[in-house]
Amino acid sequence: MSAKDFRFLEVSRQTPRTVPVPVRVLGYSEISGDFAASEAATQSERCIDCGNPYCEHACPVHNYIPNWLKLVQDGRLFEAATLMHETNPLPEICGRVCPQDRLCEGACTLEQTAFGAVTIGSVEKWVTDEAIRQGWRPDLSHVRESGRRVAIVGAGPAGLSCADRLRRAGIAADVYDRYHEIGGLLTFGIPPFKLDKAVMRTRREVLEGMGVRFRLGIEIGRDLDFAELVDGYDAVFVGTGAYTYVDGRLDGRDLNGVHDALPFLIANVHRLLRDEVPSATYDMRGKHVVVLGGGDTGMDCNRTAIRLGAASVTCVYRRDEANMPGSRREVGYSREEGVQFLFHKQPVALLGEDGRLNAVRVVDTELVAGADGRMRPQNIPGSESDLPADVVIQAFGFQPSPPDWCQVHGVALDPSGKILVGGAGQLPFQTSHPRIFAGGDNVRGADLVVRAVHDGREAAGSIARMLADTPVAQPVAAVA
Numbered sequence: 001m002s003a004k005d006f007r008f009l010e011v012s013r014q015t016p017r018t019v020p021v022p023v024r025v026l027g028y029s030e031i032s033g034d035f036a037a038s039e040a041a042t043q044s045e046r047c048i049d050c051g052n053p054y055c056e057h058a059c060p061v062h063n064y065i066p067n068w069l070k071l072v073q074d075g076r077l078f079e080a081a082t083l084m085h086e087t088n089p090l091p092e093i094c095g096r097v098c099p100q101d102r103l104c105e106g107a108c109t110l111e112q113t114a115f116g117a118v119t120i121g122s123v124e125k126w127v128t129d130e131a132i133r134q135g136w137r138p139d140l141s142h143v144r145e146s147g148r149r150v151a152i153v154g155a156g157p158a159g160l161s162c163a164d165r166l167r168r169a170g171i172a173a174d175v176y177d178r179y180h181e182i183g184g185l186l187t188f189g190i191p192p193f194k195l196d197k198a199v200m201r202t203r204r205e206v207l208e209g210m211g212v213r214f215r216l217g218i219e220i221g222r223d224l225d226f227a228e229l230v231d232g233y234d235a236v237f238v239g240t241g242a243y244t245y246v247d248g249r250l251d252g253r254d255l256n257g258v259h260d261a262l263p264f265l266i267a268n269v270h271r272l273l274r275d276e277v278p279s280a281t282y283d284m285r286g287k288h289v290v291v292l293g294g295g296d297t298g299m300d301c302n303r304t305a306i307r308l309g310a311a312s313v314t315c316v317y318r319r320d321e322a323n324m325p326g327s328r329r330e331v332g333y334s335r336e337e338g339v340q341f342l343f344h345k346q347p348v349a350l351l352g353e354d355g356r357l358n359a360v361r362v363v364d365t366e367l368v369a370g371a372d373g374r375m376r377p378q379n380i381p382g383s384e385s386d387l388p389a390d391v392v393i394q395a396f397g398f399q400p401s402p403p404d405w406c407q408v409h410g411v412a413l414d415p416s417g418k419i420l421v422g423g424a425g426q427l428p429f430q431t432s433h434p435r436i437f438a439g440g441d442n443v444r445g446a447d448l449v450v451r452a453v454h455d456g457r458e459a460a461g462s463i464a465r466m467l468a469d470t471p472v473a474q475p476v477a478a479v480a
Contacts, residue, residue: 013116058107081131095125156184158239158440161456252350257357293395
């Protein structure tokens with residue numbers, strides 16, 4: 001064994017420096033800096049290559065984490081970037097938005113000790129950013145074009161991942177999206193302080209360099225009939241996400257000052273992209289804001305409201321902090337930036353006067369064991385109280401909203417609207433229509449970006465297998 005095998009004894013866990021709170025809340029730039037090459041190598045040397053890589057098993061795309069950490073140690077940047085892309089078509093994005101504390105880093109052997117996990121996510125982000133900056137691009141010189149064509153509906157993480165893998169298989173990929181930029185909620189839902197939009201523009205350049213063609217500003221079913229895709233391509237992948245926000249059905253829902261998380265976040269990103277002043281609809285200046293929900297979307301709303309000048313932001317969650325679904329990192333950032341948390345509180349009504357919100361009625365909760373093993377909140381009778389509020393943002397999660405054209409073309413859905421894929425006699429991520437595949441949040445419900453990346457990657461593999469066994473239709477109608 002070499003001295004490097006025990007570097008974790010000498011070198012403590014380190015993450016890149018973050019922008020100081022008084023500065024970062026004034027704008028929307030990413031708050032986390034980058035490693036220098038020497039820092040990335042030193043942090044990578046902390047990996048003990050434990051032989052049973054729990055980090056790799058905990059990663060939804062099963063990244064070869066110890067392997068590329070070793071390449072970083074050795075200064076082999078381009079090789080590390082290439083290896084990352086073997087399992088993850090969007091590593092620079094996952095390095096920024098994945099909840100590593102609940103996935104790879106949470107499973108790191110060193111995390112189970114007093115030494116602290118290897119900073120996997122920060123190294124992943126640095127490798128991809130730096131390699132692309134230095135000119136690294138995917139090598140497709142060995143790829144033979146098959147002559148097959150696939151349409152992808154949705155330029156979110158599932159669709160982008162699918163496009164990447166199809167091109168590596170020599171299959172043409174045309175990506176359709178209603179927005180004018182790629183990324184879906186990566187671009188329009190996640191705030192820039194978590195994911196700078198220049199990152200998405202760079203990924204677009206990389207994908208276009210691979211031969212992916214983007215057809216943006218086109219809504220399928222409005223601007224182009226879905227039947228034209230089914231008839232004009234060898235296969236179709238549907239990655240339309242989950243945009244229907246869950247309504248808490250609270251009394252007072254229609255009061256002025258009550259907003260849903262997704263329209264709020266999307267409107268703010270559109271405003272930033274267009275360099276506009278905040279709209280009166282989402283004016284938070286000097287107001288007391290209450291965010292309902294403890295997931296990452298709730299944290300995005302907390303931190304956005306702070307930047308919009310709220311006098312106070314309070315996040316209400318019905319369980320305790322240990323059971324919050326949001327990333328611990330994002331909860332920590334929210335707290336650093338001045339957000340107050342109220343746990344064991346269940347909202348039961350929104351109160352107002354003359355059509356304007358002025359309070360949230362909450363009831364205390366206690367946790368009891370649920371049938372699935374997760375602790376469930378139970379309201380405590382007689383514990384109601386009112387929390388003053390000028391603005392409420394509901395962040396209760398999202399559900400798929402399958403387009404009408406799904407069922408018109410025989411794509412089966414479950415009762416909640418999720419697209420059904422796989423099963424007996426079907427390839428992974430193949431729908432009940434043999435040439436239509438789907439993945440991401442429209443199949444899983446609202447979930448992690450990295451799981452959508454996984455689904456797009458695996459669906460592309462299934463599409464390639466199907467097309468390899470299917471003769472080319474003569475002729476295939478071209479979609480302009």
